[in-house]
Amino acid sequence: MSQSSLPSRRNxxxxxxxxxxxxxxxxxxxxxxxxxxxxxxxAQVSDEKPGKxxxxxxxxxxxxxxxxxxxxxxxxxxxxxxxxxxxxxxxxSNDAAAQDGQIQTLIDKKVDVLVILPADGKAxxxxxxxxxxxxxPVINLDRIFDSPQAYRTWIGGDNYGxxxxxxRYIGEALKDKxxxxxxxxxxxxxxxxxxxxxxxxxxxLKNYPNIKKVARQAAEFTVESGQRKMxxxxxxQPKFDALWNHDDDQGDGALQAIKxxxxxxxxxxxxxxxxNAMDNIKADNSVLKATVLYPPTMAASxxxxxxxxGQGKGVGGLAEFEIPASLTLFSAVVDKTNVDQYMPTGFx
Amino acid sequence: MLSSPPARAxxxxxxxxxxxxxxxxxxxxxxxxxxLVLVLGILVAVGGYTEPDTFLRVNNLRNILxxxxxxxxxxVGMTLVIIGGGIxxxxxxxxxxxSVWATTxxxxxxxxxxxxxxxxxxxxxxxxxxxxxxxxxxxxxxxATLAMLASARGxxxxxxxxxxxxxxxxxxxxxxxxxxxxxxxxxxxxxxxxAGIAILGWLVLNRTSFGxxxxxxxxxxxxxxxxxxDVRRQRLYLYVISGLCCGIAAFMLTVFTGSGQNTNGNxxxxxxxxxxxxxxxxxxxxxGTIVGSVLGVLVFTTITNIFSLNNLQSDVQQIAKGAxxxxxxxxxxxxxxxxxxx
Numbered sequence: 233m234s235q236s237s238l239p240s241r242r243n244x245x246x247x248x249x250x251x252x253x254x255x256x257x258x259x260x261x262x263x264x265x266x267x268x269x270x271x272x273x274x275a276q277v278s279d280e281k282p283g284k285x286x287x288x289x290x291x292x293x294x295x296x297x298x299x300x301x302x303x304x305x306x307x308x309x310x311x312x313x314x315x316x317x318x319x320x321x322x323x324x325s326n327d328a329a330a331q332d333g334q335i336q337t338l339i340d341k342k343v344d345v346l347v348i349l350p351a352d353g354k355a356x357x358x359x360x361x362x363x364x365x366x367x368x369p370v371i372n373l374d375r376i377f378d379s380p381q382a383y384r385t386w387i388g389g390d391n392y393g394x395x396x397x398x399x400r401y402i403g404e405a406l407k408d409k410x411x412x413x414x415x416x417x418x419x420x421x422x423x424x425x426x427x428x429x430x431x432x433x434x435x436x437l438k439n440y441p442n443i444k445k446v447a448r449q450a451a452e453f454t455v456e457s458g459q460r461k462m463x464x465x466x467x468x469q470p471k472f473d474a475l476w477n478h479d480d481d482q483g484d485g486a487l488q489a490i491k492x493x494x495x496x497x498x499x500x501x502x503x504x505x506x507x508n509a510m511d512n513i514k515a516d517n518s519v520l521k522a523t524v525l526y527p528p529t530m531a532a533s534x535x536x537x538x539x540x541x542g543q544g545k546g547v548g549g550l551a552e553f554e555i556p557a558s559l560t561l562f563s564a565v566v567d568k569t570n571v572d573q574y575m576p577t578g579f580x
Numbered sequence: 581m582l583s584s585p586p587a588r589a590x591x592x593x594x595x596x597x598x599x600x601x602x603x604x605x606x607x608x609x610x611x612x613x614x615x616l617v618l619v620l621g622i623l624v625a626v627g628g629y630t631e632p633d634t635f636l637r638v639n640n641l642r643n644i645l646x647x648x649x650x651x652x653x654x655x656v657g658m659t660l661v662i663i664g665g666g667i668x669x670x671x672x673x674x675x676x677x678x679s680v681w682a683t684t685x686x687x688x689x690x691x692x693x694x695x696x697x698x699x700x701x702x703x704x705x706x707x708x709x710x711x712x713x714x715x716x717x718x719x720x721x722x723x724a725t726l727a728m729l730a731s732a733r734g735x736x737x738x739x740x741x742x743x744x745x746x747x748x749x750x751x752x753x754x755x756x757x758x759x760x761x762x763x764x765x766x767x768x769x770x771x772x773x774x775a776g777i778a779i780l781g782w783l784v785l786n787r788t789s790f791g792x793x794x795x796x797x798x799x800x801x802x803x804x805x806x807x808x809x810d811v812r813r814q815r816l817y818l819y820v821i822s823g824l825c826c827g828i829a830a831f832m833l834t835v836f837t838g839s840g841q842n843t844n845g846n847x848x849x850x851x852x853x854x855x856x857x858x859x860x861x862x863x864x865x866x867x868g869t870i871v872g873s874v875l876g877v878l879v880f881t882t883i884t885n886i887f888s889l890n891n892l893q894s895d896v897q898q899i900a901k902g903a904x905x906x907x908x909x910x911x912x913x914x915x916x917x918x919x920x921x922x
Contacts, residue, residue, distance in 0.1 A: 295742040296843050421894040450894040454843040455744055459836055460647065464888035467643050468634060481744060488838045492758045508746065580743050 279548065282316040286345065286542030288535060289338035291331060292373075293351040294324040297453055298481045299504050302528035302579030303349060303373075310532035317539055328355040335359045339366050345538040348383075349373040349531075353424075357382045369541055373534045375425070384541065387534050387559040389526040391428035392435075394478075394563040398501050398524045399436025401565050402474045403443060405499055409473060412443045415465055417458070417477040417486055421450040429478055429503070446472065451482045458482025462489035474499040480506035480523055487518055505566060507578030514571045522567035528579050530561055612860030616875040619908045623882045631889040640885070642768065648881040649774035650829045650836070651851045652874060656781040657825030658852040659873040663785070664818040665798035665865030666714060666721040670706065671826050671852055673732035675845030678703040678830035680736040683745040683840030692753045695834065700827040706732055707823015711816035729849070736842035745840040755838045770832050777828065782870040794818065799866025855880060858908055879908065 239247070288311065295301040304324070311319035320343055322334035331351055338346055339362065346363050350356030353375040360382030363370050372383035406412040416433060419426045430448070437443055449465050451457040458481070465475075466489060477483045480502045490496070502509045502523035512520045537555050540546065546553045566574045627635035634640060654671050661668045681687065682699035690698070706728060713724040747754050756762055757769045764772065785791035796804040797814045805811045826845075833844055857863060858879065859872025883904055887897045 296737060297742070298744055301742040447891050448893075449888060449891075452843075452846070454846070455837045455839050455841045456833065456844050456846070461888070463643060463647065464885065467640055467885070468631075468889045468891065470634070484744065484746070484839060485837050488755065488758070488836065491755075492760070492836075494760045508744075 280314075282314070283543045283545070285316050285318070286539050287318045287320060287341075287343045288538045288542065289335075289341065289343035289346045289368075290319060290321045290535075291335050291338060291346070292321075292324045292349040292531075293331070294326045296326075298506055298579050299479075299526070299528050300324070303531040305579075306528055306531040307347070307535055310535040314535075314539060316543075317535070319535075326351045328352060331356060332359045335363060339363050339368060343368060344542040345369055345371060347371045347373055347531075347534045347538050350375050350377070354378045371534050371538050371541070374530060385537055385555055385557055385559065387530055387537060388561065389530060390560050390563050391425045391526075392432035393560075394503055394524045394526060395429040395432025395434070395476075396436040397432075397563050397565050398476045398503065399433045400439075401501055401522055401524070401567075402476065402499065403437065403440035406443055406473055407440060410442055412440075412474070413446045413469070413472045414443055414474045414476065415469055415472050416445060416448040417462060417465060417475065417482070418448060418450040419453045419478040419482065426450070426478065433476060443474075451479075451485075453479050453482050455481060455485040455488075458485030459489045460485070462486035463493065466490065466493045466495055472498055474501070475519070476501050476503070478503045480504045480509035483509060483520070487512070487520060490519060501565075505574065505578055507575070507580050510566060510571050510575050510578045513566065513568055514575075516568060522565055525564045525566060525574065525577075527561055527577060529577055533559070533561075613869055613872045613875065615911050616859060616872060616879065616908070619911060620875060620879055620882065623879065623886065627882065627886045627889070630886065634889050635886065638766070640889075642766070642771070644878070644881050644885050645771045645774070646768050647885070648877045649770045650832050651848060651855070651881075652774045652877045653777045653825050653829045653832065654848050655852040655855045655873045655877050656777050656870060657822035658849075659856045659859070659861050659868055659870055660781065660785065660794060661818045661822045662853070662856055662861050662863060663798045663865060663868040664794045664815060665801060666815060666818060667725065667853070667863075668710065668819065668822045669722065669725040669849045670710065670728035670732055671822065672845035672848035673729045673736070674703050674706045674823060674826040675830045675833065675848055676736040676842055677706065677732040677739075678827050679834050679840040679844050680740045680745065680842055681840075682830065683747060683834060684739060685745075688748050688751055692751060695747075695751060695754055696831055699830045699834070700824065703823045703827025703830060704820060705823070707820040707826070708816075710823065711819030714819060715812040715815035733842065736844075740840065740842045742842065747834065747838045747840075754835055757835045770835065773828065773832060777825065778870060778874050785870055790817075795866055797865075851877075851880065854905065858905070 290307055292304055293300060295304050304321070308319065308321065311317045320338060320341060322337060325331045325334065328351060335346070335348060346368050348356065348360060348370055350359070357378040360370050360372065360377045361379065364382060364384070369384040370382065372386040374388035376386055376388065377383055402414060414437065416430065418430055434445065437445060447465060447469050449461045451461040462485065475498060477486050477500065481504070483502045496519055498519055499521055500519040502520055503526065505523055505525040505527065509520060509523045512518050513522060540555050547555050550556070564574070654675070658668055658671060678699040681702045682695045687694050687698045710725055710728050713719045714721050762769050785794065793804070793809050793814050796807065796809060797811050801811050830844070834840060855876030856868065856873045858876040859869060859874070861868025861872060883901055884897070887900065892900070
């Protein structure tokens with residue numbers, strides 16, 4: 233072999249191969265994919281712009297109470313604001329069999345989405361199941377069905393939370409008073425929602441050991457029964473510090489009874505949020521100082537959800553494509569400080 | 581057929597010869613009514629025992645009377661209808677329709693008297709329709725008044741649009757009648773109305789030929805017709821009277837609640853019928869007393885009052901109410917049976 237100062241041909245070839253291999257490898261570290269563009273992960277949300285035509289069926293209970301009336305009103309008005317919504321309302325009924333028939337009518341009409349406020353959740357679960365199995369998604373409004381298979385989405389109020397917030401409001405107002413007493417005027421007792429409200433109220437009061445609930449009577453959500461039962465309560469309890477009344481409609485009667493008995497000197501908190509109650513709170517001329525909301529605007533929200541569902545869209549402000557499976561609305565406490573804001577939602 | 585006097589054992593001396601005013605009163609008194617007074621006495625004792633501080637006070641007793649007054653007025657009209665051989669299932673619905681019609685925005689512009697007169701006219705109108713259908717068209721009272729029940733309620737919902745119609749501030753004169761200031765010698769005006777209607781009812785039934793005709797028509801319509809009584813007109817009047825009572829009750833309810841709501845008068849028909857039956861009025865007609873019905877209403881109101889004072893849960897209240905009704909009727913049956921057997 234000849235002695236040479238230049239790198240041998242073999243070494244030069246080897247060096248060139250090493251350098252080019254390194255250069256090739258270095259260029260392969262990029263991961264940028266220029267073939268397909270990234271799929272859009274932003275949800276399609278329903279908005280005011282008209283979209284696909286949706287027929288919404290609405291089956292509610294009998295509107296013999298201001299709140300139920302407001303539900304029907306809210307649903308109708310909201311549906312009226314959308315050009316792409318056709319609303320099919322059936323006349324309300326409190327009888328489970330009659331409402332079942334109404335729902336069947338809507339199923340036969342092949343509506344796109346069904347919004348149901350059942351007279352009783354447990355009794356109407358079968359009707360909800362039927363609709364879901366017929367391919368019509370159900371928005372369960374307020375009184376919840378027994379089986380999650382009977383609805384696609386539940387939206388409603390927080391009965392337990394109502395009682396809790398009422399207890400908190402009363403508790404804070406009376407927290408410096410020793411041996412304070414509280415009475416409760418409940419609604420129809422054979423409805424589960426009444427039991428839940430009472431449970432929330434009792435649990436909330438546990439945080440205030442100086443307060444004791446001494447009496448509870450159940451009225452029937454009507455003015456007449458509210459007046460009668462409040463008279464009884466006033467009779468049975470010659471002195472108490474606060475009253476929680478579940479419902480403002482029966483609260484009208486209760487206020488009459490309080491006036492007729494010439495009683496005052498206690499704090500009254502209402503429930504549900506009627507316009508009349510808010511007027512009284514604003515005027516500050518009676519014992520009624522606050523009310524805990526159970527917003528009837530939930531019917532409008534249910535229509536919104538139904539429309540979104542029918543158009544295959546999601547809800548604004550959330551990342552998911554679909555509407556949620558369950559939505560519980562907050563029971564705000566309305567008193568003199570914020571009554572003006574909530575006045576437009578008060579039901580008549 | 582006319583009933584024959586109770587058979588007496590042969591040979592026994594007639595020990596029922598009246599001697600003295602008390603004995604005469606005892607003999608002539610309706611035993612069922614006396615039994616009811618006994619029941620009421622027991623209730624008062626129970627009330628006084630369980631809640632001595634709150635039950636036996638004047639304002640509680642006044643409260644019981646006030647709460648009895650609305651259903652009481654309805655019961656007076658119902659008693660007359662039942663004695664006359666009919667039944668009126670629509671009283672609750674008529675009360676609702678009357679109170680709703682009387683509190684609409686349009687009616688309220690006519691003030692206190694507008695509210696009062698409109699309510700009375702509507703109720704009397706309903707009674708008139710009932711009476712015409714039953715007396716002249718020949719409809720069975722159960723069916724005709726059931727139809728009125730449905731239509732009157734439906735109309736009440738329709739007129740009020742399901743909403744509560746409040747008595748306006750301008751018409752506060754109406755609700756003022758329910759306030760403590762309106763009491764005369766401590767008696768609320770509503771109680772006075774109840775007492776007045778009850779007394780009037782008693783007078784009509786027991787002291788007028790109208791009352792006698794009513795009993796005749798209810799006891800034996802065929803015999804009454806043969807005796808020259810215009811049975812159809814009598815029946816018509818009775819339903820109109822029932823309607824009038826409903827109108828008065830509706831006004832009283834408006835005074836109390838300061839509003840008209842289509843849910844008013846809920847189940848009044850059951851309360852009124854139950855009070856009449858407990859008071860000794862025969863469902864088949866021909867026999868009954870106003871006093872008995874008034875006592876019947878008082879019994880029910882007292883029961884509810886005792887329950888409320890004792891803070892009983894509503895489900896317990898319902899069960900106990902049913903049991904007490906059965907007990908009251910059993911006591912009644914026993915006492916009137918033994919009275920008839922002596």
